[in-house]
Amino acid sequence: MNSDWTRRGFIRAASGTAAGLALAPLALGREPVGEGVEYRTLGKTGMRVSVLGFGATGIAGEGVEQDHATILLNQALDNGLNSIDTAPCYLDAEEKIGRAIGHRRDEYFLFSKAGHFGHWGAEPDWSADGIVRVIERSLQRMKTDYLDVAQLHSCSEQALRQGEAIEGLQRAKEQGKIRFVGYSGDDAAARYAVGLDVFDTLMTSISVFDQQAIDLTLPICRQKNIGVIVKRPIGNAVWRYDGAPSNWYHRAYYQRMRELDYGFTEGATAADRGPDGAGGIALRFTAGLEGVHTLVTGTGRIGRWSSNNELLRAGPLDPAQVESIRARWAEVAGDDWIGQI
Ligand SMILES: NC(=O)c1ccc[n+]([C@@H]2O[C@H](COP(=O)([O-])OP(=O)(O)OC[C@H]3O[C@@H](n4cnc5c(N)ncnc54)[C@H](OP(=O)(O)O)[C@@H]3O)[C@@H](O)[C@H]2O)c1
Numbered sequence: 001m002n003s004d005w006t007r008r009g010f011i012r013a014a015s016g017t018a019a020g021l022a023l024a025p026l027a028l029g030r031e032p033v034g035e036g037v038e039y040r041t042l043g044k045t046g047m048r049v050s051v052l053g054f055g056a057t058g059i060a061g062e063g064v065e066q067d068h069a070t071i072l073l074n075q076a077l078d079n080g081l082n083s084i085d086t087a088p089c090y091l092d093a094e095e096k097i098g099r100a101i102g103h104r105r106d107e108y109f110l111f112s113k114a115g116h117f118g119h120w121g122a123e124p125d126w127s128a129d130g131i132v133r134v135i136e137r138s139l140q141r142m143k144t145d146y147l148d149v150a151q152l153h154s155c156s157e158q159a160l161r162q163g164e165a166i167e168g169l170q171r172a173k174e175q176g177k178i179r180f181v182g183y184s185g186d187d188a189a190a191r192y193a194v195g196l197d198v199f200d201t202l203m204t205s206i207s208v209f210d211q212q213a214i215d216l217t218l219p220i221c222r223q224k225n226i227g228v229i230v231k232r233p234i235g236n237a238v239w240r241y242d243g244a245p246s247n248w249y250h251r252a253y254y255q256r257m258r259e260l261d262y263g264f265t266e267g268a269t270a271a272d273r274g275p276d277g278a279g280g281i282a283l284r285f286t287a288g289l290e291g292v293h294t295l296v297t298g299t300g301r302i303g304r305w306s307s308n309n310e311l312l313r314a315g316p317l318d319p320a321q322v323e324s325i326r327a328r329w330a331e332v333a334g335d336d337w338i339g340q341i
Pocket residue numbers: 054055056057058085086113153154184185203230231232233234235236237279280296297298299300301304308341
């Protein structure tokens with residue numbers, strides 16, 4: 001695994017940058033600068049991404065004010081976040097990102113998606129023109145002239161085989177609107193996607209409650225040096241619920257948690273906010289898997305990025321604990337426990 005721990009002070013000293021002055025932008029990114037933040041190389045893209053990324057669903061919608069999102073994002077960037085994931089169908093998340101940090105564009109890698117011009121659940125558009133058009137709108141919304149990665153958003157295997165969606169990404173790349181092409185999805189379609197010699201990155205669900213990808217796609221990604229961006233990496237922290245959540249999106253993980261009965265999702269360990277509590281164990285499990293590069297954890301909470309980064313600073317879990325989480329999954333997971341969207 002290609003990783004390092006970089007101290008801001010060390011980088012400043014090494015590069016001769018005076019404290020307090022703006023840090024030099026990287027070539028198409030920047031040197032990692034966060035204190036106590038781990039960065040890894042996102043496969044063949046060469047981008048040095050913070051292992052703890054940010055997923056923008058947590059700032060989407062009317063429930064989160066722009067000022068709140070602005071503080072949350074700027075504070076996380078100040079502390080070393082440099083990989084941000086969003087999508088055109090995450091309500092107003094793209095606009096909020098543009099307003100909050102569009103002026104700091106050379107300080108982060110920006111991943112968005114293509115295929116859903118309207119809201120999630122509306123008919124997707126996998127035509128080449130549609131892909132280019134939705135990317136152009138993302139650029140406007142986020143006040144930028146390029147995305148680092150545009151990912152086909154849960155594109156079916158059938159649409160992948162049809163080919164226009166991929167053609168659209170390639171056209172956008174030729175036009176300089178995106179730097180790399182990615183696929184976001186799970187199960188058989190993700191397996192098909194990584195088998196093609198097309199995608200630079202795969203975004204897929206991996207957590208203690210969602211382990212299919214560990215055997216299905218991660219080995220191929222390692223072999224082909226495909227960058228791996230993990231979505232839902234803390235499994236939506238479903239131990240927070242007293243009973244089955246009404247939110248369908250969280251329910252499958254909650255039900256799996258009950259059956260997996262890991263122990264650490266109950267009682268004092270579930271309540272423990274430290275690295276050996278449920279949140280710490282879940283994040284450290286995902287981040288410790290070979291071939292995983294960045295975890296785009298969702299949050300709407302100011303300060304969560306830093307506190308989660310503190311959990312990751314404890315390093316990978318003890319191998320015996322990883323082994324027991326993997327063994328429990330192998331014992332309990334049914335064939336229908338596929339990667340969740
Ligand atoms: N098809 C796709 O392409 C696709 C699908 C799903 C997700 N995604 C991407 O993946 C990102 C993450 O997905 P997600 O938000 O569903 O899953 P997640 O990151 O596993 O879960 C986020 C939830 O966990 C909570 N949380 C975070 N850290 C915690 C901690 N230490 N202790 C307790 N709770 C904690 C957050 O609450 P707080 O707000 O309180 O921090 C939030 O409710 C999305 O934002 C999106 O970018 C992509």
